[in-house]
Amino acid sequence: DSGVTQTPKHLITATGQRVTLRCSPRSGDLSVYWYQQSLDQGLQFLIQYYNGEERAKGNILERFSAQQFPDLHSELNLSSLELGDSALYFCASSVEGEFAKNIQYFGAGTRLSVL
Amino acid sequence: AQKVTQAQTEISVVEKEDVTLDCVYETRDTTYYLFWYKQPPSGELVFLIRRNSFDEQNEISGRYSWNFQKSTSSFNFTITASQVVDSAVYFCALSEADNYGQNFVFGPGTRLSVLP
Numbered sequence: 001d002s003g004v005t006q007t008p009k010h011l012i013t014a015t016g017q018r019v020t021l022r023c024s025p026r027s028g029d030l031s032v033y034w035y036q037q038s039l040d041q042g043l044q045f046l047i048q049y050y051n052g053e054e055r056a057k058g059n060i061l062e063r064f065s066a067q068q069f070p071d072l073h074s075e076l077n078l079s080s081l082e083l084g085d086s087a088l089y090f091c092a093s094s095v096e097g098e099f100a101k102n103i104q105y106f107g108a109g110t111r112l113s114v115l
Numbered sequence: 116a117q118k119v120t121q122a123q124t125e126i127s128v129v130e131k132e133d134v135t136l137d138c139v140y141e142t143r144d145t146t147y148y149l150f151w152y153k154q155p156p157s158g159e160l161v162f163l164i165r166r167n168s169f170d171e172q173n174e175i176s177g178r179y180s181w182n183f184q185k186s187t188s189s190f191n192f193t194i195t196a197s198q199v200v201d202s203a204v205y206f207c208a209l210s211e212a213d214n215y216g217q218n219f220v221f222g223p224g225t226r227l228s229v230l231p
Contacts, residue, residue: 002159043206043221058219090160099219100210101148101167106160 003027004107006091012113018079021110025072025093031055032074033094033104034066038087049074050097078112086114117142119209119222127228128197136192136225138207144168146212149183149190154224155203163205166190197229 003026013019025032034046045058049068060066063081068074078085088111092104118141128134140149151163164174166183174181178195194201204224211218 002161042223045219088158092160100146100212101165103150103162103165105162106152108157108159111158 002105002107004091004093004105006089006107006110008110009108010111010113012115013081014115015081015083017081017114018077019081019112021076021078021089021091021112023074023076023091023093023107025074025091026105029093029095029105030072031094031097031102032068032072033092034060034074034076035090035092035106036087037090037109038084041087043090046076048097048099055097056099081114083114086112088112117144117147117209117211117218117220119207119220121205121207121222121225123225124223125226125228127230129230130199131196133193133195134197134227134229136194136205136207136227138190138192138222140188140190140207140209142188142209142211144211144218148210148212150208150210151181151190151192152206152208152221153203154206155200160206163192194227197227199229199231202227202229 005024030051033048037043046060048056066076088109090109092106094102120139147168149166153161180193182191206224207222
């Protein structure tokens with residue numbers, strides 16, 4: 001158990017809808033990262049927050065947004081969902097904000113199915 | 116652009132065999148970090164090792180060992196006396212310094228099946 005909690009584990013929704021994925025980092029970690037894992041794209045970094053502020057951005061679509069709250073939990077919002085958004089979404093956390101060398105601890109993921 | 120290649124898509128071995136998973140990377144940076152993560156059938160990603168570009172010392176942790184060779188841009192992972200519990204997808208990842216999100220990339224993964 002990494003200590004990173006993601007909810008829900010599974011989410012089934014329809015095209016055009018909006019969903020929110022939630023992540024609680026390990027105790028003491030200030031950074032939260034979001035990743036998307038799909039069969040065709042593999043594991044892709046989406047976005048990082050450090051102590052409430054956006055720190056790094058990867059290949060995140062404009063339809064997707066995230067935030068980190070004062071209690072350090074984070075939410076990833078996915079809107080206007082398309083079939084291609086079906087994927088496993090991971091959250092990871094680390095103590096510090098420096099992306100390059102941080103060891104990231106991953107949650108179990110949220111499997112999103114868009115029908 | 117940086118890149119990570121894991122040429123072995125799938126490997127099957129019989130329990131107790133040794134197996135090496137290959138990772139070849141491309142980067143123009145002199146400072147970078149390499150990682151290995153394991154994704155067992157349950158789905159979560161488990162951190163295995165981090166190595167920085169200035170530390171070419173090989174590392175052993177129990178049945179796991181890693182061979183980092185800058186000359187060939189490789190960071191290979193060997194499991195000795197494999198066990199069924201080693202069955203998983205293994206990812207190699209490269210993170211360049213001054214990374215603000217565009218310079219962190221995972222390889223495509225190698226699926227290892229250890230048969231009893």
